Amino acid sequence: MYKSVIIGTGPAGLTAAIYLARANLEPLIIEGPEPGGQLTTTTEVENFPGFPDGIMGPELMDNMRKQAERFGAEFRTGWVTNVDFSKRPFRISIEGHEDIIAETIVVSTGASAKYLGIPGERENVGRGVSTCATCDGFFFRNKKIIVVGGGDSAMEEAHFLTRFASEVVVVNRRSELRASKIMQDRARQNPKISWSLDRNPLEVLTNDRGVTGLKVRNNLTNEDEVIETDGIFIAIGHTPNTKFLDGQLPVDEQGYLLVTPGTTETTIPGVFACGDVQDHKYRQAISAAGTGCMAALDAERFLDAVEHQTVAIVG
Numbered sequence: 396m397y398k399s400v401i402i403g404t405g406p407a408g409l410t411a412a413i414y415l416a417r418a419n420l421e422p423l424i425i426e427g428p429e430p431g432g433q434l435t436t437t438t439e440v441e442n443f444p445g446f447p448d449g450i451m452g453p454e455l456m457d458n459m460r461k462q463a464e465r466f467g468a469e470f471r472t473g474w475v476t477n478v479d480f481s482k483r484p485f486r487i488s489i490e491g492h493e494d495i496i497a498e499t500i501v502v503s504t505g506a507s508a509k510y511l512g513i514p515g516e517r518e519n520v521g522r523g524v525s526t527c528a529t530c531d532g533f534f535f536r537n538k539k540i541i542v543v544g545g546g547d548s549a550m551e552e553a554h555f556l557t558r559f560a561s562e563v564v565v566v567n568r569r570s571e572l573r574a575s576k577i578m579q580d581r582a583r584q585n586p587k588i589s590w591s592l593d594r595n596p597l598e599v600l601t602n603d604r605g606v607t608g609l610k611v612r613n614n615l616t617n618e619d620e621v622i623e624t625d626g627i628f629i630a631i632g633h634t635p636n637t638k639f640l641d642g643q644l645p646v647d648e649q650g651y652l653l654v655t656p657g658t659t660e661t662t663i664p665g666v667f668a669c670g671d672v673q674d675h676k677y678r679q680a681i682s683a684a685g686t687g688c689m690a691a692l693d694a695e696r697f698l699d700a701v702e703h704q705t706v707a708i709v710g
Contacts (some may be wrong), residue, residue, distance in 0.1 A: 405432025406671025408503035410687030416466035515599030522607025544630035557587035
């Protein structure tokens with residue numbers, strides 16, 4: 396029996412682990428085969444407070460993990476295959492391990508960026524390919540960059556990136572954009588944004604220094620073209636990592652977990668959600684860490700309330 400179990404080890408889960416461990420609740424953190432969240436796929440992080448010279452993403456996550464371990468947090472590696480929220484204590488099934496029983500659960504499994512699935516894409520994340528404009532836009536000052544996508548997120552990222560880039564080219568597979576009219580109008584009125592529509596991305600082109608271009612197919616002429624660029628931002632959405640919950644917690648229209656505003660409480664008492672799995676707006680390491688702190692405090696107060704109720708009944 397664990398007082399608290401945290402599922403996920405990004406900034407949210409590790410911050411929750413630090414707080415719960417310091418409260419002597421000896422939390423168990425379940426990490427997948429690729430622990431650390433999206434920051435482990437980034438290079439230098441310059442916008443996390445406390446690191447004036449920046450820090451490498453994997454190093455930041457490793458430091459947070461060591462900090463949690465220092466206070467007594469326990470880690471276990473494996474995929475969570477099933478959870479049972481029908482009654483407390485809750486039951487968690489982990490591939491290759493015995494089931495775990497927990498009085499409270501913090502879900503911090505994050506959201507995974509959607510990728511195009513083309514050659515040269517995944518292997519160049521952090522070397523010119525990015526899925527986060529606010530994270531990496533600063534590195535492309537006065538450079539030409541591409542934003543792939545046609546929705547509101549793509550328009551927002553393209554507009555934001557014009558603060559740094561000399562030119563932003565929006566590449567979309569169709570001639571029409573899915574973005575709302577107000578977002579389209581805002582992007583079209585920006586003189587730094589140009590358009591390459593009806594182009595289907597085929598391959599990320601690189602040299603020994605990084606990204607050099609995006610190979611696309613012109614859907615109107617069926618000819619291949621190369622758009623030269625210094626960086627490519629993939630903005631086709633994110634998928635919250637909630638499949639293992641099997642619909643036991645309500646989600647919004649985009650699939651993100653719903654929490655009571657101002658808290659990390661889900662509709663099931665004792666189950667809390669933090670980080671990108673419940674945040675489709677900010678999606679930053681620091682905001683995820685903040686909700687991880689909130690989840691730990693919410694879980695601690697929940698356990699205190701349950702303990703006091705038990706004492707009162709016994710008394």
